[in-house]
Amino acid sequence: MSEESRVQTIDFSAAGIRRGFIEGTPIALGVGGYGIVFGVLASQAGLTTTEAVLMSATVLAGAAQLIAIELWAPSMPVFAIVVTVFVVNLRYLLMGAALRPWFRQLSPLQRYGSAFFVADENWALTMGKLTSGSRRGAYLLGSGFAIWLFWILATVVGAIAGGRIGVPAQYGLDFVLAGVFIAIAYGLWDGRSSVAPWSSALVTALVTAQVVPGRWYILLGGVAGGFVEAFRFGD
C-alpha cells in the first residue's frame, strides 16, 4: 500500500483523451496493417464484412481474433474458440493490474470503460506516461480509441479486398495465416528465455496434434509452455 500512496494523482479530461488519441495514432496505423490482414483472412474463412467488423469492434484483440479465424470451421468449434481466446488474453490481467495504482482513483465507469480499449500497444504507451509522472488518466482511452478506430477501418478494407479474391491457394493466401503468426512470433520472441517454454509448447503441439482430435493441440501446447515457464522461473 505504501507503494500505491506514492503514486501521483491523475485526472480524466477531454485534453487527456485528445493527447492520447494524437499520440496513439502513429501506432494505430501500425496496428492497421494487422487489421487489413485480419479482414482478408476473416472473409476467406467465411465471415461477412459485417461479422468481421463486429468482431473487431467488440473484441479488439489482434492475436486472439487471428487465432479465432485459424480455428474457424464450418462445424464451429465454439468452445475451443472461446477458451483459446480467453487463454491467449490472460496476459491482459497483468496489464490491468499494472494500471491499478493510478486507475483506482478513477470512477468505475471511467476505469472499466477504459479497460475495454486496452491493447498491447497503447497499454505500453500509457504505462510509460504514467510511470514518468503524467496525470492524464484518460490517455489510455484516447490512445485506445485511435487503435479501435483504425482497427475497424483496416478490417473493413481487408474484408472487402478479401471478398474479391478467389481461390486462396491460387494466390498463396493459404500461407498468409501461418505467415502472420510467424511475424507475431518474431515480435514476441524474447531471446534465450523463450527457448524452453516455446520448445515445450512446440513439442506438445506436434505430439497432441497426432493423438487428440480437433484443434485442441493449440491450447494444450500453449498451456504446456506456460507450465514449463512457471516451473523454470527463477532458474
Added chain:
Amino acid sequence: MVIDFGLDPVVVGIILAMSLATYATKAGGLWLLGHIDVSPRLESALKILPGAIIVSIVGPELANGGPAEWSAAAVVLIAMRWTENVLVALLAGVATVLLLRALL
C-alpha cells in the same frame, strides 16, 4: 464493390462470447488483482502464453507443409528483422511460397 452485410446468429453469438471472454481479462486485472496477489512465477507463465499458443499453431502447420512453406517461413522472419513491417513480411512470404510451388 462486394460488401457482404449478412449476419449469422451463430457467428454473432460466438463473436459476443469472444468479446465477453476478452473483456473479462481486460477488466479483470483492474478488479480482481486488487484483491489477490500474483506471484512473479504466475506472472511469467501468463506472459508466455501468447507466444506458446502461436508456436503451437505454426509448428504443426509447418510440419504438414513442405520446402516451399518452410522457405517462406524463413523469408517472413528475415523480412520482419529487416523491415519490422508485417505487410512487407507477408508479401515476401507469399511471393516465396508461390514461386517455390511453381518451381518445385
